[in-house]
Amino acid sequence: MAQTLAAFLKAQSAPESLKGLIAGIADGCVRISHAVRQGATADMLGTAGDTNVQGEVQKTLDLAADDIMIDVCRAAPGVVAAASEEQDGIVPVAQAGPHEGWLVLFDPLDGSSNIEVNVSIGTIFSVLPAPMVETPRDPVAEDFFQPGRDQVAAGYVVYGPQTLLVFTLGDGAFGFTLEPVSGEWVLTHDRIAVPAETKEFAINASNQRHWHEPVQRYIADCLAGTTGPRGKDFNMRWVASMVADVNRIMMRGGVFMYPADRKDPSKPGRLRLMYEAAPMAMVMEQAGGAASDGTKALLDVVPDALHQRVPVMLGSKAEIETLLTYG
Numbered sequence: 001m002a003q004t005l006a007a008f009l010k011a012q013s014a015p016e017s018l019k020g021l022i023a024g025i026a027d028g029c030v031r032i033s034h035a036v037r038q039g040a041t042a043d044m045l046g047t048a049g050d051t052n053v054q055g056e057v058q059k060t061l062d063l064a065a066d067d068i069m070i071d072v073c074r075a076a077p078g079v080v081a082a083a084s085e086e087q088d089g090i091v092p093v094a095q096a097g098p099h100e101g102w103l104v105l106f107d108p109l110d111g112s113s114n115i116e117v118n119v120s121i122g123t124i125f126s127v128l129p130a131p132m133v134e135t136p137r138d139p140v141a142e143d144f145f146q147p148g149r150d151q152v153a154a155g156y157v158v159y160g161p162q163t164l165l166v167f168t169l170g171d172g173a174f175g176f177t178l179e180p181v182s183g184e185w186v187l188t189h190d191r192i193a194v195p196a197e198t199k200e201f202a203i204n205a206s207n208q209r210h211w212h213e214p215v216q217r218y219i220a221d222c223l224a225g226t227t228g229p230r231g232k233d234f235n236m237r238w239v240a241s242m243v244a245d246v247n248r249i250m251m252r253g254g255v256f257m258y259p260a261d262r263k264d265p266s267k268p269g270r271l272r273l274m275y276e277a278a279p280m281a282m283v284m285e286q287a288g289g290a291a292s293d294g295t296k297a298l299l300d301v302v303p304d305a306l307h308q309r310v311p312v313m314l315g316s317k318a319e320i321e322t323l324l325t326y327g
């Protein structure tokens, strides 16, 4: 009998409140998966009529998933504050004090552009330690400005043909599939190991005219095939849901890129550091892969804003090393 998430968590040495939080997030994602699967039958498709702090139109499911994740944070013991793609500022839950506590960040629904077309979407989460302070005080946004390296847990759920939870507590990455009849999360991917080499890349090629020169050269070499400098034929995949693209790479290797480009010089890439890039980077590193912003490990980037964007290059370790030689 395969191990359940509950049995797996019980056997981990992490603090009880952190394990409780992971179990709560997993439960919340089961609720989100139900909303995803209801689709048009429960008016779950379409827009909600508002925009988020980054100017994106919010979908009904973006907000439904956000509500569920905030509920999870309010119910889980030890959570001091939450932050979300869909919330301008932090959501205070409890006071920071002279005790252990958690700050939770999430992208409640990743890949919103794929909702209406029934393509895989997901949820991404990151857990940071709350500051321990002698005199209890309310949490502030600055408490969250810790590098990804400080995360105590990170993971994602893909709502695809299977509902799959992949997470790390800092000692390997593990995948649990939601068994549809029992509703139980079952360990199906034990200590995921991302192949170091690959012949597959993921990038939104419609931005090619905006790319900087090193990205142009790297992709050109991939496309040159067996007679080019890379000496092999590359395949390309782009789901346009980061969770689905990164999950594919977790399972069979590959490289995922959302670089900074010349399209809008005020934006260093499209993806958000704290609830997209950093948690995916931790999971990827824990599975033996690599994650970089082009100059340094993504996990070493120190945030100074909740919604800041960052260039992302992650995946098979040897391929990321090759990519970084392009400058």
Ligand code: AHG
Pocket: 056, 085, 107, 109, 110, 111, 112, 113, 204, 240, 241, 242, 243, 270
């Ligand atoms: P979100 O739906 O949470 O705003 O994130 C969308 C992100 C990410 O999932 C994906 O990799 C990227 O946007 C897709 O970008 P393009 O539309 O440029 O392909």
Ligand code: MN
Pocket: 056, 085, 112
């Ligand atoms: Mn969005």
Ligand code: MN
Pocket: 107, 109, 110, 111, 242, 276
């Ligand atoms: Mn996203």
Ligand code: MN
Pocket: 062, 085, 107, 108, 109, 110, 111, 112
């Ligand atoms: Mn989102």
